[in-house]
Amino acid sequence: MPAISTGLGPIIQYRFRNSDGANLKSICGDQLLQRLGPEGTAALGKPLNRGLYECIRGAIQDGSLAPATRLPPQRDLAAELGLSRNTVMFAYDQLLAEGYLYARTGSGTFVAATAPERYLNAAAVPATEVGPQAMPGLSPRGQRLLANASASPTQWGAFMPGVPDVTRFPHRRYAQISARVWRNPHPEWLSYSHGGGLPALREALAAHLRVARSVRCDPDQVLITEGIHQAIDLVVRMLGSPGDQAWVEEPSYWGIRGVLQVSDIGMVPKLVDDEGLTLPDTEAGGEMPAPRFIFVTPSHQYPLGAVMSLKRRRALLEYARQRGSWIVEDDYDSEFRFSGQPIPSLQGMEPDAPVIYIGTFSKTLYPGLRMGYLVLPRSLAGAFQTAHAELYRAGHLMTQATVAEFMQAGDYAAHIRRMRPLYARRRAILAALIERYLGPGALHEHGSNAGLHLVLRLPDDADDVAITAAARARGIMVRPLSRYFIGDAVQRGLLLGYACVPEEDIAPAFDRLLGCLPRGGMRAPQR
Template sequence: MKSICGDLLLQRLGPEGLGAFGKPLNRGLYECIRGAILDGSLPRATRLPPQRDLAAELGLSRNTVMYAYEQLLAEGYLRARTGSGTFVADTAPESYLNATAAAITDAGPRAMPGLSPRGQQLLANASASPTQWGAFMPGVPDLRRFPHRRYAQISARLWRQPPPEWLSYGHGGGLPALREAVAAHLRVARSVRCDAEQVLITEGIHQAIDLVVRLLGSTGDQAWVEEPSYWGIRGVLQVSDIGMVPMPVDDEGLTLPEADAGRLSGRTEPAPRFIFVTPSHQYPLGAVMSLKRRRALLEFARQHGSWIVEDDYDSEFRFSGQPIPSLQGMEADAPVIYIGTFSKTLYPGLRMGYLVLPRELAGAFQTAHAELYRAGHLMTQATVAEFMQAGDYAAHIRRMRPLYARRRAVLAALIERYLGPGALNAQGSNAGLHLVLRLPDDADDVAITAAARAKGIMVRPLSRYYLGTPAQRGLLLGYACVPEEDIGPAFDVLLGCLGECGHAAHVARIG
């Protein structure tokens, strides 16, 4: 059996072998191994094959290999342990001399093709945070309260004798058992009109949106997005060459222009191919779309041939009043594609979401999903399916609702006490996993965010959620992942950051 080291050396030697070095074989082998050590291809502590084995792999005499090893040992590139073998030394000799290791080739650095304009634009507007845990990180549930033991028991039992098909590529939109469990949950909890055949399991919201845009959109199509809206949606639309039109949000949700004779009154652009909305809890401001606005939106989409993409991202966590039913379930055969995720109810690292599709699109989406993404993770899907079927999923949500409600109340009380009632965003409903702290119009919420993060407080600037000129400055404060006893101390640190930036005394003047 060939060793990794042997394969590496054979690749470097090429078809001409050691003869390409124009030197004696033993010297050529020495330089080949030395070069691999210096450029990191053979990392420190790597165990080299025994001399006899490497000689057989390379088609050389043992004496040739022995010379190379002994020379490298003498120069400190290798070390030998009796009974264990020969290893790459922890530090190459050049490190002691503070000299730069010689390059394998004398050629200078080559110019590499640069990013495309689309790639450059995506990176210029990137908003993903390198830190995803801590006070007050928005959108993150309390991962310490997840029923790890119960979930692990299900997973361990399934792994004892997994069906071979669960370990291969997935097809058909996800494991049937999970699709049935998701459909059953959505019918009861969200009044979604669906069965298992309409459900497609994805790796989160981003993949779901990407699939929708790829299959139903064309380059140059327009999409209406809420203003402000989730920045992740905008990134997916941007790389798909879908134009974005920001539509203002008021107390009733996304606003609609007047329609006149099938045309958009007062607007020159064509009707949108997509309308992205978060009707049950607008993200990030928190408004609930009114029944009148929902009916108008459905009628508008039917008249203009638009697809409504309903993101129901944290609808399970409503702390007062009646649950808000889905937009998709209001009318039969509504032009709505419903998307959801387990990131808020289970944990974000699960990377599992779902689409609910009109029946006539389901088959095409299943095929395209398998073709584009080579779906898998069926063992994880099987675990989540049993977790849901056994009632653990619903029980976990029931346990977390009062916990999050208490944490929300604690944080809201602190904001009102120290910054005044006007500091809380007026549109925010009693739901979700974050609050919006309003700031004066002249505040630099991006700078305040940076100052807070330097002190370990994770907030997000509201201005980054606007596609156009920000209409409002503020901070998104997530409370779900912060224990109640830690909310006060963390808020004190945030107050200090507001004071340092000169805004703590002025926040109470808002409203």
């Protein structure tokens, strides 16, 4: 059997006579196809059919075979080259499939007018040749989103807020469960999700929330999402309209603001004190219009750390009922409280409360899991499940099956119990360093003994954004407190996460952070 020589480099001349039955010249020239025997194929390192395909394709690409050129019939070319017809058939079929050739019934096979590479391999255009109006620009809301973007390009290291210690996650146990699930997966688990998520996970989650967070729910009210951002996005799309107003805590989580911005929901900042979000004095008159949404973090205010008082919770629920507002309760890290009793959820305080409860596995398991959840009023659950499937084409059911078994076997609760004292120790170490070197007033007064971060207060004239940049240059990840405010009543400070920092690394990292703080005027404002 002939083979293609290793001299496939230069394409010579491709000549065809009209289909008059005269002797055909080799499509690839005598120097390209030679009868070398099996050793030629080995030297080329590819099968004969692939080599012939590449030879013809190269001739089309460099113009040796012009558009509309009629190729020899497969049987004739095979005889001319001493190849099997199957070899030639493969080359033709592949070239037809890729658009290099086209066939006309009864007429033959021809070179296409335009080779695919002319589209696939476009030449690079120098940046100077691209005018400022070459493509449509971003929308105003897209520009606003980017102008206020706060997602950090680095998500690990001292003192990254909000990140748990993923190195302590029980990877081996989780992998065992995952491997067992994957050994014999249900076919429907490998398709799209519908109905709010895997029933087994919704059942396990409902059972956990009833016990651990006093949430009033059954599995039909639980909807699994890809994190808190998607959950908020779904709530706003389903219950809000452009131009609606939302109350947000001042300061508040930047991620909520981004979702509201792109949905054209107006934001009204409401200051936070030591009892949580402040409510208007309805008896004083001049009350502002009722909001469509009220976003709160009552169990551990983000980012300052206050716990909403019972009096304020009851007043908030009453306010929302009277004015037809929806309370969106973000319970992002309430599992980690290091003293006293757990703070029950706002949702569970009253039957049929106007509350949509949002939670996440990002703090208890790991952020890369991208799994959160909604607990909805029964009247909304079915509509939200359908909308979730329509908007996001949910999936990841194999992961949900793994997490469900992880919870049902008791591993989830055990992991939280192990991490709680670990995070408490790390918080105590960092708080002691701050008080030792900067004074007790440097810890924010609203901070509670809970969560995965604390707030270092700075003087009012400090530039916490510049300090954050200087710390990043030294390998220290902190966030500026001022970026969490919307209005003018801005406080200066730094968010310091301690959960992902080993105890032995806290002091050296804090020492590097001290080198970024302004010397001399570091006394925090008086409480």
